[in-house]
Amino acid sequence: MIIKNAIESLLNELPMVTVIIPNYNHERYLPQRIESVLKQTYQDFELLLLDDCSPDNSREILATYAARDNRIKLIFNEKNSGSTFKQWNKGINLANGKYIWLAESDDYADERLLETLVEQLEADENIGVAYCDSWSVDEHSRVIGDWVDFYSELDNKLWTSDFVLEGSQLLNKFMSYRNIIPNASAVVIRKIIIMQAGLADESFRVNGDWVFWAKILAISKIAFSAKKLNFFRQHTNNVRSATIMDGTALIEKVRLLHIIKKIAALDYFFYNKMLDSIVGLWVAGIIEYNIPLARHRYLYYNLKQLDTSFHQRFWSNFNDKILSNNLSGLKFLVKKYVINRIVKRH
Structure with a gap:
């Protein structure tokens, strides 16, 4: 007592x-x-x-x-x-x-x-x-x-x-x-x-x-x-901006989806909206940011696990980004990957 x-x-x-x-x-x-x-x-x-x-x-x-x-x-x-x-x-x-x-x-x-x-x-x-x-x-x-x-x-x-x-x-x-x-x-x-x-x-x-x-x-x-x-x-959130530019934010969203997929009965309407968002941001990142190659590999292999129609989703987003705004995406890629290499050689 x-x-x-x-x-x-x-x-x-x-x-x-x-x-x-x-x-x-x-x-x-x-x-x-x-x-x-x-x-x-x-x-x-x-x-x-x-x-x-x-x-x-x-x-x-x-x-x-x-x-x-x-x-x-x-x-x-x-x-x-x-x-x-x-x-x-x-x-x-x-x-x-x-x-x-x-x-x-x-x-x-x-x-x-x-x-x-x-x-x-x-x-x-x-x-x-x-x-x-x-x-x-x-x-x-x-x-x-x-x-x-x-x-x-x-x-x-x-x-x-x-x-x-x-x-x-x-x-x-x-x-x-x-x-x-x-x-x-x-x-x-x-x-x-x-x-x-x-x-x-x-x-x-x-x-x-x-x-x-x-x-x-x-x-x-x-x-x-x-x-x-x-x-x-x-x-202004400088940390968040930095994680977008180096691919960390994308990787975290992919990790997040793996976790939620294990504990939730997914609503595939919103799940597919998230996959579209991630792939769209990744394609934009390929064009605009210098995301390390290892992180591109991580995103590729893990998105394939999350999305049965990954390749179709990826190329649809890629074509939209490359061919939009009078081929501005394609021009940017040419400048980034071709012209930059020529400049570096000289």
Whole structure:
């Protein structure tokens, strides 16, 4: 009885939610991010502030907030991890809460976000993830758009109102084509579901979140609030641009499809849209970028495994790109592969 009471007392002292802010070089946005967490109407949380060796003034800002509130804990890396998803996993492993909110350091939230999403999770223990709609904002926190078009391409009604569904329904239908959870800051997750589905795959550079959500949807319900309670910062993403140019982004999408194909009953309409997109981007990459030969080989062999009509799809896209715009694609190839070689010889 004494042990039972001690355990219950300890559990009562634990926070309901662990908020994780994984930061790298976002001193400009940190005050707004942290204030939007501390001002939540739902206050039963701990706040983990992670920094991945930022070269700016981030650590001083984080330490200032930690000195004001005993719910805040600082976790500073001694060297840069080079991975958003390593930081996610580090925070999740340190979390004491029943629920996890991965509040990205350049985003911010309406004060009702936690209250709204925790209420959904508490209403049904089979809901593994709850998320809300978002506004898009620029570097100056000005609203520049929403996600209506993003969702309406998939279903023109579903995301216009609140819903609770089996995650597998959305996984099967949409996730082979589009990541229906575009921003982690809009999401609160049941920690036990993360432990069952697995942590984020740290080998991904840009699509680790997509795989993370897919594995969670495969084993739990999902709840959505149509209230726009999250502010998703849009700015130039140099990492994403670099991964497009060197072929990494394409390889990750192919890897993603292999994973989803194993855990989902695919909707082949959206699956084929994704294959068209990947092949189209690959053909454009052949023309425009210097993707290493080994990555072209990887894409070729793996796309053949994913697509029974791969050769037809490839040559259709290739002909469209080469013959479009007054043969501009062909002219570019000639310049790239012929003229450049002549110039190099001389």
